[in-house]
Amino acid sequence: MPSWRRMPALALAAAIALPLLSGCWDRQELEDRALILGMAIDEVNEAAAGDHEHTTHLHEPKSLRNHRILVTAQIAIPGRVPLGPGESGGGKQGGLPVWVVKVTGYSIDDALNNLQQEIADPRSLIHLRIIVVSEKIARRGMEDINDYFRRNSEVRRSTWIVVSDIEANKLMNVAPPLERVPTLYLLSMIEKSVEMGKFPPQYSGNFWSAESRLGQDEFLPYVSIRQKENILLKGMALFRGGKMVGHSEPIEIGSYMAIKGLNPGGYSILGDVPGIGAIMLKSNRRIAQTKVSIRNGKPHAHIVVHLDTSIEEKIDGESERYTAEDFDLIRNHMGKEVSYFLLEFIRKTQRYRSDPFGFGEMFRAREPAYWNSVIKSKEDWEREYAGMTFELECKVAIRREGLKLN
Amino acid sequence: MGSWQGKSNLFKRTASVPVKDLTLRKYEGMQASARLDEMLRMLKEVFGDTDDIAIRQFRIFGSFNAAAVFLEPMVDQDRINRDILQPLMTALKDGQAEQLHASRIADYALHDCLHAADASAEISIVPMLLAVTSGETLICIDGSHKALIVNTRDIKKRAIEQPQTEQVIRGPREGFIESLDTNIALVRSRLSTTDLKVKMAPIGRRGNTNVAVCYLSSIADPAIVERVLGRLAKIDTDAILDAGYIEQFIEDQPFSPFPQIQNTERPDKTAAALLEGRIAILSNGSPFALIVPCFFSQFYQTLDDYTERFLIGSLIRMIRLVALVTSLIFPALYVSLISFNPELIPTDFAVAVAGGRAGVPFPTVIEVLMIEISMEILREATIRLPQVIGGALSIVGVLIIGQAAVSAGFSSPITVVIVAFTTIGSFATPAYNAAIALRMLRFPLIILAGSFGLFGVLIGLLFIANHLLAMESFGVPYMAPFVPGNWQGFKDLLLRGPIWWMRKRPSHLHTLDANRLPPDAADAPMRRTLQYAGEEDTRAHE
């Protein structure tokens, strides 16, 4: 072909080929995605459950028998959640602005594939904010759950994983009038607890990091429902060896935060001070110092906790205006009370042989000789932790007493 | 480039429009004849078909035959009467007439009699003909080879007023007009120094448009001046109807969307550019002056930055820069966030946006492109309309199109907001040619965003940035002073430093005289600041 004829021919070829090469493989409009906002994972009642779909297998794998889980997914329905504040009345057109779908499966991925068989839009976990796991599943072991969510590139490490003491899918239905989307209400409850100082920021990322570490055991928020509409933060779910072994009381969350020195402080302590009456102190700030050492070949920790508190309430009004000695009395007494609380919690975790505080990590960091020789795996530390000795002092300082002087 | 142009027959052009004026070619190099009737015959041959030529025959000093030739619409007949005919038609004193020979009369008239400031004598025919066509009067004298040419041009000009395309809040309200002389006068009045050199030349075979190149000889880099003059000399065209024609002939990269030559209607901006070491090109018939070399940083700088105080100038300049950048990437970012990477939007907002988009039948890319194109059509339409209708139409048009499109389900409300915001941002860019460049580049970015999401936007931006980094304007890098970095240049790049702090001229222009201010220019203002309400103050009150 003479050169002058080649140019337009090349241009034509390029023009035809260009649309074939151009992209849009990944174009998925926002409203065409099924955004799963929250998930609940429960055990399956074998008798009541129906036949399982053969989406990922023909015969159930032997190792996974009796391992079925029920996944409840809350999918946001575009169009029902209004953009502005003015349309909140007409927003909930006779129902929740989310779509709740239940599927069963042998593992998370199996269940999600079954889910995809049932719904039209491609599922998308990019906005998965909260995962509720029932206690039964947590006690059975969360290996597969952890693995799936860690591998998936869509799931962020700022997702919350929460353990519920009743069936997890019941929490998915909680929809108080304050919030438009139930999942987001649950999420905001936990987020605001963190802000108020009622729970440490234990996102799934921290959960997984703790699981990898040899010297720390992971924990998760433990919640329940009260009166069908309110969610109660019931404590910390403690884990050992990847399985849940027990839970703490709500005040013990405060103990945990005090030992770790986490702020802002949000828990109040009720104590009976002889001579003054029952007093409620609210902790505003916590400072903790932990020194670890080895005594007689056994790990030992010396913990000093400082609490900045303010007097919130005095029950049994007996005394006149406070004097400085009264304050000292309150402080010393409450200091002893708090030390007792804290030690009790530590002993509880020692009974469970679960170390949520991460003392093991401190030994690994500061006493490497001991650590390298004795601890080879996580079980070794859990065993050693049960025999650990503690010295705990708590110093309470009362900074404010409000607008009333007695 | 030359090799393929030679080989392909497809691109050979037949010269259907001869570029050179045939008439002039015929008379090239010829000298005028001494006989008046021959001259008149030649003039009738050249100008015979035109009806507005006037040939006034008269006698110089009562004894020599002569003719004045001029184009009636272009001359001021009063001046011809007063300055040419009157002095020449007086009788000489007795005794002088015999001494004068016909061949010397042209010199005598030129040096002793004519009361005209701009007059000369010519021998060659071609300059004589060109003089007549440009409004000057030709005086042919019987018996003399030389003919006289007197400038009697009088063309009505419009008044000097604030330029429409470059309005400032604080600053002079004068703008260039179409007459080259007035424009040069406006520049000279601001720089009354002997250093200001103006080089003039006519460009264009049929237009013979006067083009003037102005520069300050003590500041401008001679190499750049050479380059400019060289490129101008190579222009071979019919006529220069506007400075924009010159721009397209001499720019470095005709295929780049970004302008490499700045244009302005303001004489104060031109004077400031000359003081920096740049060169201004003015052309007759165009109120726009071209300023070379040009840099990317000029796209968001205006005169307001300099006439106001530096804090105000800096902050407003930052806003303009933000507007410029958003007008380029905002729609593309929106498309990529909604269609490809919604995980980068906060959850509450994502769910709500999905709700707003629920009824729209098109993918985001198509929707954004549709609204953008309608916005461009609207913008183009409002330029052509007269002011009375245009103002109302733009508001009504935006409201109706936006609201109606949303109600009809064509687009989601967020898209309309984003596109409106982008359009407003592009208006905030002071340089019109740069704003168009960014508007143009928005579309490939949207298409890339619609194909590859955020990654596509980044690749597109990489392409654009690399293109800008490699571009040069008359030998100076386009992205100066950001790259190559230069501390003094940074003082005026993103923020505007105080006026007594910017002591040097831009170094990338390689000016001959680098210092704008003396080295201690910053002392007095800084001393005043530091001693605020101190000793100096009290002394002033005494």
Add this chain to the structure above:
Amino acid sequence: MSDTLSISSIRMAALVTSANVGIGVLTLPRFAAVGAESGAPLLTAAGILCGTMSLLLLAYLCSRHPGENLIFFSEKLVGAPFARVMNGLLILYFLLVSGISLRQFGEVVVLVLLQKTPMQIVECMLLLVVALSARRDLIKFSFVHSFYLPFILLPGLFIVLIATRSIDPNNLLPLIGNHRGDWPNESVKIASLSQMSFVFCLLVPLMKFPKRAASSVAIGAAVGGSLYLLVVLTTVGMFGAEETKILTYPTLETARSASMGVGQRLDALFLIIWVISIYTTIYATYYFSVHASRDLFRLGDHRMLASFYMPAVYAVSMIPPNIHVLYSLWDLSGRYGFLLTAAYPLLLLVMSFIRSGRRRAHA
């Protein structure tokens, strides 16, 4: 005209920094944690120091021969055949490095940003940008690097600063890790990361002050190395060594997690800076191969080579069938490549001393 014909010391330092900060940003914390557990920061510092030493060697060598770049004066120092072979090896090594970097880039983009797009398209797009910009001359090359440097450094520092909030000091102790690692091998691997800016040896002849080449390279490598160190510090400090060992792309997780408290989605910012930093690195290594080939084969200009090496780099990037083979290939190439890029300039420097000594003796 000095600005457009020569390179200032600051621009040279900027070039070295922006070429060094590249693929290591995403995966370096994992390598360091695998190598030394909680001693990862120290290991990184050791590796960076190693790499900087070898760069300084090269810079000093080049400043002793102003006016000629490495390809030319190496032929004078060790004889033409041997020098040509070694230079050819260098060119091949950097083509290999470009291909591996391109593949790693493709893997990350396909995993995180665009899941369904074929990796070939993603790689080809970046390769196209690199090849098109490789057609420019050396001065424009330095412009590009110094232009993009603020876009890499400032967001990177911002993310690191925000992540500092969540660092737990216990994760970083003990300083040398709990178990003995193979420090020499691992630090050599990290040192090979800083060899990406080898291309500066072609630019020393164009510097305004060639004698200052060593100091600008030192500054540039130090800044780039500090950014790497900060990244490793914050990542290992946030997650702990054990978790970092199993994360495929630890820095991405750091960017995602750092947004927990302040701001929501910082990983968008992180992806932007990462794409730009990979682009500058691949540009630097690719440009070295192209420009050095031009000098080696005594060609007129390198524009044709810039287009012709594209398929080679693309082929290299497609060789590994999965990510594990990719990382073992990178491991190998890092170790032996560092040997090449460190020992060869050392040899040249020794020869340079010997020859100048002999010249002085004869004079």
